[in-house]
Amino acid sequence: MSRVGLALGVGVVVLAGLGLWVGTVQAAGQRDVAATPEFYTTQVRPIFQKHCYRCHGGFNHRGGLNIGTRAGMVKGGHNGTVLVPGDPAKSLIVRLIRHDGPVGDPMPMPPKGPKISDAEIAIVTRWVQAGAIMPDPAK
Numbered sequence: 001m002s003r004v005g006l007a008l009g010v011g012v013v014v015l016a017g018l019g020l021w022v023g024t025v026q027a028a029g030q031r032d033v034a035a036t037p038e039f040y041t042t043q044v045r046p047i048f049q050k051h052c053y054r055c056h057g058g059f060n061h062r063g064g065l066n067i068g069t070r071a072g073m074v075k076g077g078h079n080g081t082v083l084v085p086g087d088p089a090k091s092l093i094v095r096l097i098r099h100d101g102p103v104g105d106p107m108p109m110p111p112k113g114p115k116i117s118d119a120e121i122a123i124v125t126r127w128v129q130a131g132a133i134m135p136d137p138a139k
Helices: 003-029 036-052 070-075 092-098 118-129
Strands: none
Touching: 036 118, 092 118
């Protein structure tokens, strides 16, 4: 291989590596869209409205649980907190919608009808992992 060919090859590798590094820095510096109130409003709330609000939203707080606010989910219901922001594994709401709770856990949710879709479960899980950010209830 000639010196020119070697130099070109090394240059391409260096530029490719630099491009990967820059892409990694940009990705690391970007805020996850799931950590925004808009993600909750456009992605998570419609899932809760469709599958959960009938029993746990508005004026209905079956089991003492109000999922209409972050404070209501962190406070929880008769079985304790359902939301541990940043930790889906410790968030009862995620376990219940996955139907993964161990024997003795509260019943899977929703209790009537089919389990919610895997895509919807992934959205809720991602939201919890990103900190369970919701819009300010005062606005």
